[in-house]
Structure formats: structure tokens, C-alpha cells
Amino acid sequence: MRTAQLTKYNKNQITLNLTDVPKPEVGANDVLVKVTAAGVNPLDNMISRGEVKLITPYKLPLIAGNEVVGVIESVGNRVRQFKTGDRIFARLPLNRIGAFAEYVAVDSAAIAHVPSYLTDTEAAAVPxxxxxxxxxxxxxxxxxxxxxxxxxxxxxxxxxxxxxxxxxxxxxxxxxxxxxxxxxxxxxxxxxxxxxxxxxxxxxxxxxxxxxxxxxxxxxxxxxxxxxxxxxxxxxxxxxxxxxxxxxxxxxxxxxxxxxxxxxxxxxxxxxxxxxxIFVESNGRQLQEIADLFTELQIKPSIDTVYSFEQINEALNKVAHGRSRGKTVINFEGGK
Missing domain, CATH: 3.40.50.720 (NAD(P)-binding Rossmann-like Domain)
Structure with a gap:
């Protein structure tokens, strides 16, 4: 699968490397998600610069990306609240990020169902x-x-x-x-x-x-x-x-x-x-409450620019240096 990886911390360089790796293995409490969209955040650049190493030290190389939207392709044998085909989103757990990839394995405790009225691109702006x-x-x-x-x-x-x-x-x-x-x-x-x-x-x-x-x-x-x-x-x-x-x-x-x-x-x-x-943590329960609130109020997130996966480094540069009026999003093939 295609991924965007961080291979070296560099305070002056936020570029990720596009690399092919095998699909991730799925644990008993995990779901395997085919990624359709991913939010791009200042946090992604902070990680590349090594600014959060003391809070959460990552072993490199690292598949980057903290915020994901996608469709469940398979579920672990202990997962009960989600099934294959569900459209979900998440702020990935701090110790298991990796949204900038075609697939990601996520602990089911971190995910929630995407409100049906949101496109994948809009949903990527939320978690x-x-x-x-x-x-x-x-x-x-x-x-x-x-x-x-x-x-x-x-x-x-x-x-x-x-x-x-x-x-x-x-x-x-x-x-x-x-x-x-x-x-x-x-x-x-x-x-x-x-x-x-x-x-x-x-x-x-x-x-x-x-x-x-x-x-x-x-x-x-x-x-x-x-x-x-x-x-x-x-x-x-x-x-x-x-x-x-x-x-x-x-x-x-x-x-x-x-x-x-x-x-x-x-x-x-x-x-x-x-x-x-505050340094935000994953929480599927809270995210589901947010999703329900969004559905009730029909809140539409503000989207600034949408990039393809191959443009990931342009997106990261936009977040680092551009003036934004909303979220920057990576849209994978198959996303809405």
C-alpha cells in the first residue's frame, strides 16, 4: 500500500517520503480501514520537526497522519460495535498514528460513525x-x-x-x-x-x-x-x-x-x-457524541484546500505557511 513516511526528525524540513509497505495487521480490538480522506494539521508538521518527542516519542520510520476517514474492510474478533462496510472517522491514538496511507489499523475504541450528511472530505475536518x-x-x-x-x-x-x-x-x-x-x-x-x-x-x-x-x-x-x-x-x-x-x-x-x-x-x-x-487524545465515545451533535445541528466544517495523496507535501506546506480559512484535506481515490 502507498504511505507517506517520516524517516528523520528535522526542524527545518517537513517533507514526507512516499513509500510502499504491506497492509497493517489487525489485532483483536482493531478494525482495518480503507482510507478515503485524511485531515492535515499543524500537529503533523510539529511531529516532523521533532517538537512533540517528549510527549510522544515515535520510532522512525513512521507513517504520518493523525486524522482519518474511511470504510472498514475487516474487523478483529473482539469488535462488536462496528462491522465491515461502516464509514468511520477518528483522531488516531497517539501511539498508533498513520492516516497518510491507503489502509490503517485502528483500535475500535478510537473510532465513530461518520454523520451521513457529511462527505468524506468534510468529515476529515472534524475529529x-x-x-x-x-x-x-x-x-x-x-x-x-x-x-x-x-x-x-x-x-x-x-x-x-x-x-x-x-x-x-x-x-x-x-x-x-x-x-x-x-x-x-x-x-x-x-x-x-x-x-x-x-x-x-x-x-x-x-x-x-x-x-x-x-x-x-x-x-x-x-x-x-x-x-x-x-x-x-x-x-x-x-x-x-x-x-x-x-x-x-x-x-x-x-x-x-x-x-x-x-x-x-x-x-x-x-x-x-x-x-x-491540552494535547488532544483519541476517544471514540466523545467523537460519537460529537457526530450526533453535528447531525442534530447539521454543522458543515469549513474546507480550505483539498489535495490528492501524491500532493501530501504540498498540503503540509500549505498548513505550515498558507493563510487558511478552513481545513486542508487529503482525498484518496474513492473518497467523496
Whole structure:
């Protein structure tokens, strides 16, 4: 089967090698999936650059790709909830990625049925981002009726976060370029802030929760708009000790990340809030809940560019350097 493999970590090079390998073997709890589409994410490039080695060290060569859509071709003898022919999607388990291939063997606990109204290309935009949002809201302990600020919520993350947060009863505020205002309001956001004409740090206060998609100096600014006891979950900040413990990393990694994330923990103490970093994990149960929510609300993910499998490196470069208004997707032969 055709695959796109990472053969060497290189902080300056994200190119994958197209290589033929045998089909993967299927374990008792696995399903073998014929891949029809795969989402392309910043995480894929972070892995190639070696930026997540401390969180999840991979043995090279590695078939890359974290987010998959496809049709089940065979099932392991312990699998009961899925059958041959089912159309499924998944954020692949951290220790068994490999979406950039014609076939992938996946633990059935990581997969969910694709909503019937979504094409394979649209479905490829859902699992990783939607699970990130769901797990972030769980980590916050987000409660209905409270306020959530999503920084820079006009991109692909916001397009998922806003409807999911609204479905959970949250009051949602975001900021971004005014050219995206009507589209974001259409997703259900309660208040839109034009970042060119309004400084959110001066007009927002006593916010319950923040989803930080920007990182850098913006993280501290967002801490400043939270009420005392508020919760900030960052997708772009630094891992800290709490993150390492939550991920069940080794003791020495817990100590290391405790040191690395100390700056953010100290800032959180200064503002009387809680800081957490999130690295999304596979979870078929959560993904099925998301799929059911999407079906109920008929949410359509935003797609930016669709590439063929042979264009995988163009897609990775697009994610690394292009300005996107939605998801970049690899469409395999046979995908919709």
C-alpha cells in the first residue's frame, strides 16, 4: 500500500517520503480501514520537526497522519460495535498514528460513525479539532450559562469551537478580522470583537473560561480578562507539570514540564486563575457524541484546500505557511 513516511526528525524540513509497505495487521480490538480522506494539521508538521518527542516519542520510520476517514474492510474478533462496510472517522491514538496511507489499523475504541450528511472530505475536518474543543471544555469544567472567550476564533478551531460551546449552553465571545464577522455570527457566537478597532483586554472582564488559540504574549493578556478562579486552556502555550501528570508521563518528564511550564503557572497564580495546556487524545465515545451533535445541528466544517495523496507535501506546506480559512484535506481515490 502507498504511505507517506517520516524517516528523520528535522526542524527545518517537513517533507514526507512516499513509500510502499504491506497492509497493517489487525489485532483483536482493531478494525482495518480503507482510507478515503485524511485531515492535515499543524500537529503533523510539529511531529516532523521533532517538537512533540517528549510527549510522544515515535520510532522512525513512521507513517504520518493523525486524522482519518474511511470504510472498514475487516474487523478483529473482539469488535462488536462496528462491522465491515461502516464509514468511520477518528483522531488516531497517539501511539498508533498513520492516516497518510491507503489502509490503517485502528483500535475500535478510537473510532465513530461518520454523520451521513457529511462527505468524506468534510468529515476529515472534524475529529482532531472537535475532540480538542470537547476535551478542553471538559478540562475547564465548563458549565451552561457561563462565558467563554475564544481568542482568534475565526479560523478552523473557532468554526468547531463555537457551535460545540453553544450546544453546551455557553455564552461565546470571539475576536478576529471583521471580514469574518458575519460567518462567525452565523455559527452562533454571542459577541464578535474586531481586533483592529477594539482591544479585548480593555472591554472584557470577569470571563469564566478562555480557549487560547494564539499563545505567546496573548496568553497572559487572556488571563487578565478572567474572573478570579477562571480557567484558561491553551492550544499554543507550553506544557506544564499538571499536563504531564494528566498524560501519565514519566516522573522525569513531569519534573521537566513542571520547569518548562513554570512561567505560565506563575502568571496564573498572579491573576488568580488556572492554566492548562491540552494535547488532544483519541476517544471514540466523545467523537460519537460529537457526530450526533453535528447531525442534530447539521454543522458543515469549513474546507480550505483539498489535495490528492501524491500532493501530501504540498498540503503540509500549505498548513505550515498558507493563510487558511478552513481545513486542508487529503482525498484518496474513492473518497467523496
Amino acid at each position: 482532531l479539532t472537535a475532540l480538542t474543543i470537547t476535551q478542553a471544555l471538559e478540562l475547564m469544567g465548563a458549565e451552561s450559562g457561563k462565558t467563554l472567550f475564544i481568542s482568534g476564533g475565526t479560523g478552523g478551531v473557532g468554526a468547531m469551537a463555537i457551535p460545540i460551546a453553544k450546544a453546551k449552553g455557553l455564552i461565546v465571545i470571539t475576536n478576529g478580522d471583521v471580514s469574518n464577522k458575519e460567518r462567525v455570527l452565523g455559527l452562533g457566537v454571542d459577541r464578535f470583537i474586531d481586533y483592529k478597532t477594539e482591544d479585548y483586554t480593555k472591554t472584557l472582564s470577569h470571563v469564566d473560561y478562555v480557549l487560547d488559540t494564539l499563545g505567546g504574549s496573548e496568553t497572559e493578556k487572556q488571563m487578565g480578562i478572567l474572573k478570579k478562579g477562571g480557567q484558561l486552556v491553551s492550544l499554543r502555550g507550553m506544557p506544564n507539570g499538571a499536563f504531564a501528570k494528566r498524560m501519565n508521563l514519566s516522573k522525569w518528564k513531569q519534573i521537566l514540564f513542571g520547569l518548562v511550564g513554570r512561567k505560565f503557572d506563575k502568571l496564573a497564580d498572579k491573576y488568580g486563575v488556572t492554566y492548562n495546556f
